[in-house]
Amino acid sequence: MSLHAIYFPHLAAASGPITIQGEEAHHALRVKRLEIGDEVRLLDGRGTVVAARLASSRKVRGEWEVEIEILSTRRVEPAKPRLTVLSAAPKGERLDALIDGLSQAGAAAWGLLQTDRTVVEPRQGKLGRLERIAVEAMKQCGRAWMLEIGEPVAFEEALNRLGRVVIADGSGGPYQSSGESDVALLVGPEGGWSEKELTRARAKGVQAASFGPHVMRIETAAVVGAGVVMQATTRP
Amino acid sequence: MSLHAIYFPHLAAASGPITIQGEEAHHALRVKRLEIGDEVRLLDGRGTVVAARLASSRKVRGEWEVEIEILSTRRVEPAKPRLTVLSAAPKGERLDALIDGLSQAGAAAWGLLQTDRTVVEPRQGKLGRLERIAVEAMKQCGRAWMLEIGEPVAFEEALNRLGRVVIADGSGGPYQSSGESDVALLVGPEGGWSEKELTRARAKGVQAASFGPHVMRIETAAVVGAGVVMQATTRP
Numbered sequence: 001m002s003l004h005a006i007y008f009p010h011l012a013a014a015s016g017p018i019t020i021q022g023e024e025a026h027h028a029l030r031v032k033r034l035e036i037g038d039e040v041r042l043l044d045g046r047g048t049v050v051a052a053r054l055a056s057s058r059k060v061r062g063e064w065e066v067e068i069e070i071l072s073t074r075r076v077e078p079a080k081p082r083l084t085v086l087s088a089a090p091k092g093e094r095l096d097a098l099i100d101g102l103s104q105a106g107a108a109a110w111g112l113l114q115t116d117r118t119v120v121e122p123r124q125g126k127l128g129r130l131e132r133i134a135v136e137a138m139k140q141c142g143r144a145w146m147l148e149i150g151e152p153v154a155f156e157e158a159l160n161r162l163g164r165v166v167i168a169d170g171s172g173g174p175y176q177s178s179g180e181s182d183v184a185l186l187v188g189p190e191g192g193w194s195e196k197e198l199t200r201a202r203a204k205g206v207q208a209a210s211f212g213p214h215v216m217r218i219e220t221a222a223v224v225g226a227g228v229v230m231q232a233t234t235r236p
Numbered sequence: 237m238s239l240h241a242i243y244f245p246h247l248a249a250a251s252g253p254i255t256i257q258g259e260e261a262h263h264a265l266r267v268k269r270l271e272i273g274d275e276v277r278l279l280d281g282r283g284t285v286v287a288a289r290l291a292s293s294r295k296v297r298g299e300w301e302v303e304i305e306i307l308s309t310r311r312v313e314p315a316k317p318r319l320t321v322l323s324a325a326p327k328g329e330r331l332d333a334l335i336d337g338l339s340q341a342g343a344a345a346w347g348l349l350q351t352d353r354t355v356v357e358p359r360q361g362k363l364g365r366l367e368r369i370a371v372e373a374m375k376q377c378g379r380a381w382m383l384e385i386g387e388p389v390a391f392e393e394a395l396n397r398l399g400r401v402v403i404a405d406g407s408g409g410p411y412q413s414s415g416e417s418d419v420a421l422l423v424g425p426e427g428g429w430s431e432k433e434l435t436r437a438r439a440k441g442v443q444a445a446s447f448g449p450h451v452m453r454i455e456t457a458a459v460v461g462a463g464v465v466m467q468a469t470t471r472p
Contacts, residue, residue: 030414031353079450081451084349097333100456101456102452103447103450104448104450104452104456104460105450105452105453105456105460106448106449108452127472140451140453141450141451141452141453142450142451143450174467175467184438211463211467212340212341212342212463212466212467213315213342213377213466214315214339214340214341214342214377214379215340215377216340216341216377217340217375217376217377220337220340220341220459223456223459223460224340224341224460224462224463226460227447227448227460227463227464228463228464228467230448230449231410231447231448231464
């Protein structure tokens with residue numbers, strides 16, 4: 001139904017035909033078995049969407065390379081509001097599921113939140129690999145902007161973000177939008193927020209919101225929370 | 237923080253001490269390493285929550301068995317609204333993630349929805365195994381009612397359910413609650429609804445609702461949709 005998507009970060013600077021190499025070229029030719037003349041969609045993950053066509057392919061030093069002819073280019077606005085989810089990191093594959101789910105639910109960015117009870121501190125290599133998951137999720141769910149993977153953020157710093165800041169906590173009422181354009185949603189670790197963190201949040205006037213009747217794991221709270229925030233703000 | 241939870245489906249009929257056998261007994265004694273005198277929480281998955289204490293344990297024919305003394309019993313009301321999610325089945329472990337996520341988000345029941353473009357038809361054994369996932373999710377997320385795993389439902393039958401029926405589709409606006417106590421949320425297969433299905437839904441006056449700006453996989457749409465429906469109805 002939808003065209004095969006290829007990630008090419010340098011689209012904005014491109015003029016004339018584009019040469020795709022490496023994993024994206026291999027995937028298009030050998031896994032998806034696209035042929036010369038087939039149409040594809042190019043994404044730079046920053047709002048540029050290009051309709052294009054496979055013009056030629058060749059193997060260079062054992063690696064596939066494909067030349068792509070640009071048919072038309074359009075710019076897509078990012079989803080509103082601009083939602084940043086800052087969360088503790090769940091273990092292993094659940095962090096991958098979080099990035100994938102946030103991409104589908106429409107968050108703009110994710111960052112690791114450092115909290116008093118944070119246990120899992122993913123290594124730098126792991127955080128780098130999340131970008132690859134964000135790219136794949138973008139292609140699958142039809143986003144033009146990939147989920148940004150930000151730098152780790154301390155709790156206190158997160159409370160001071162510009163725009164609306166909300167902490168996910170069972171003590172809060174349902175989330176309600178005031179039509180703000182920037183929202184930061186803070187999701188705590190498995191052990192919950194410390195008393196000190198809740199006190200700091202209250203002192204800063206940061207509201208708590210509850211996203212359901214039960215206890216949710218980090219990745220579920222983040223994805224459901226993102227869905228609720230995105231929906232609340234588009235409420236007519 | 238929260239007490240170890242043990243699933244015991246026959247709680248309502250219990251008077252006096254309870255004997256737990258099999259996997260639950262093994263898990264409490266050997267995995268969680270609970271000791272005599274430790275407090276536990278018993279759940280029947282139907283709203284009964286019992287505070288109890290380990291009274292004794294023994295091995296019978298190579299299997300662990302534990303006797304539990306009831307301290308107090310309370311009844312918990314199910315979450316409102318009563319939300320049933322009917323969806324196509326995603327493949328493999330993604331169906332497990334769906335059951336787990338719906339449990340956390342607060343849905344009351346899930347059933348397999350048969351649609352024109354349904355590809356995956358889980359075997360009966362698979363559907364049986366989902367109950368085990370619902371039990372584990374209930375224990376983890378503090379539910380007193382386990383997610384019910386219902387019988388497969390045909391699309392036409394789903395449209396005729398009592399209460400409010402909503403289909404998840406990008407064509408709809410944001411979900412809005414009218415305070416109904418029963419909601420059925422229909423989530424289609426990866427290929428989307430057929431034109432015939434959308435026409436039938438319109439003819440029945442069934443509304444479409446969109447749960448985000450992007451395309452979501454079945455399990456993400458189901459869990460985010462459940463979160464949004466549960467939240468919209470608790471909106472003050």
